[in-house]
Amino acid sequence: MSSVLSRRIVFSLMFLIMMMFSGHKADSKCVFEAIFNFGDSNSDTGGFWAAFPAQSGPWGMTYFKKPAGRASDGRLIIDFLAESLGMPFLSPYLQSIGSDFRHGANFATLASTVLLPNTSLFVTGISPFSLAIQLNQMKHFKVIVDESHSSDQPELKTLPSKDVFGKSLYTFYIGQNDFTSNLATIGVDGVKKYLPHVIGQIAGTIKEIYGIGGRTFLVLNLAPVGCYPAILTGFTHTFSDIDKFGCLIPVNKAVKYYNTLLKKTLSETRTELKNATIIYLDTNKILLDLFHHPKSYGLKYGVKACCGYGGRPYNFDQKLYCGNTKMIGNASATAKACRDPQNYVSWDGIHATEAANHRISMAILDGSISYPPFSLNNICNS
Template structure:
């Protein structure tokens, strides 16, 4: 049996575990981002719900995630031997924040939310929520030590990992009203706003920063359908929108440069930059090697090949189109699709991305951390 056939055979089994040789010592994780790492904040903060088939692959019910199962952050938490992160805005059920908290919310941006923004929870707001969280933790600790199992201690806050996966919506949303040139012109301002968020967390005592760059936006079915379907010349050899991927690369280049400057400015802090673009691009370009059949077609959608994406209907919804009721239902083989709903990745693809992150090959500094 050749190596490619072996990978195709064992991939479904590997999805049950996430092998890693990396030993972590982070006592807690605080995550900031958009729907790529949102574990329920968007729905808790703005109301609404996600129905099946969202969540069906692992949770067997909707779990606040825009996915059929686990996200990259869920797999990373497993690898760190930490529980899944509870969303900051989810109060029902009295979740424990002892080992961290998730501030990420779907549709969020780095730049401040505007009147037409889908999510009000921009990075600045998420950072402000963390500051509020920290203040409440200290207040509760001063009043009672009996709640220690629900909230992190001061040493946990100091030695925690502060993780970021945000920026996708800043670029993707801009293309609806701006040319590529104008989109690129906004990136320096976005970087400045990202730096401001990092600085505020640093002044709050954060020292371990783990920053994901943005993925290949031009390979999302949503963007292909909107910006590439009517003109094949706008697509590259892999079927992705050239302008969107070009913007992603320039954004990532400036983000990488910012991380290098932050290391110099804050010498007592650790900044790890993770090249998510390279990981996801490799998956899409070489999908068959990793056991996938569909690199660009949405698993849960409407419209059939080649994209199975219709902006008028979301995954799990049923609406009337052209006089007939249609449903955006999930495909039969989630693990064979890279894309879940036209915008987000499947659990299988998220597992692959997380497994590659944990090799350390896509990071510009070691992932290893030991508490002092």
């Protein structure tokens, strides 16, 4: 029997056991009752703008019809996952008004890094809410939940059950800012030197959450940032550095190095934590294919931003980000959104459109990019 087939059988049996002992009937929605997310702007559902209210302009135009605390024109991957599992969108941990944490919490904030930002490695513009801070917020959240259930507290109306932590998905979509924040200054080789520390911190965080009851972890790998308009316009390169699809070869090679090491480290962590389910999600595979072959997915544009300034080929200017207006020369210029974001992979040169996020989410749900095999559609009847 092949090792792949053996793993499939083991994981199938494991989830059958989970369903039997969770007290759920066969027709129930899901064995998971909540999602706790850790990340940066790729999965921030409003945390950064709750801490620093400022979002305006075309953000959220596709789904929310107004800015909704997301770095996209619409829903993020974490939004689609919550919807598919029958849960409401995750409330940001930092949002004090209107939040409902009965189905989890989102600790992600825009510009967050894995490593602590108070180091010479990082440039300005990085969020103070590193992964270590997000982990501390998670621990504090659990303390509040435990204390609330030990007494008659009114907060119970917006908090999950005390035993939710062992019945939750813990998702990680973070590491992009560790990679990109110094790319222009220290280059690919310089960035590669500290990537093992980034991955080690992610693995260490998983172990700490395991220690407080977490058992199921989904880790999204690093996106092909060498295809991002922001990197294509901000990273010094030659014509020979560009592949036939318009993406930066050396940058995406470094991304591949990171993802290979991440997959290996998660495999080792899985062996160490015997009762944990730790899934590596190769979202890079889908996103890279979207950039390379957008028309195969019903889109039109790969390495061109919907919301930006500058026109062809990238519609991105390092000095004028999406939604902003400033003087360029003697004239006022505005980085405006396109009218058809559903045809783009890149929303603003840095983040994906709702259209791209939806296609990535479908691959996560059907298990086609999961290692080991893991299909939320089958587990949760979503």
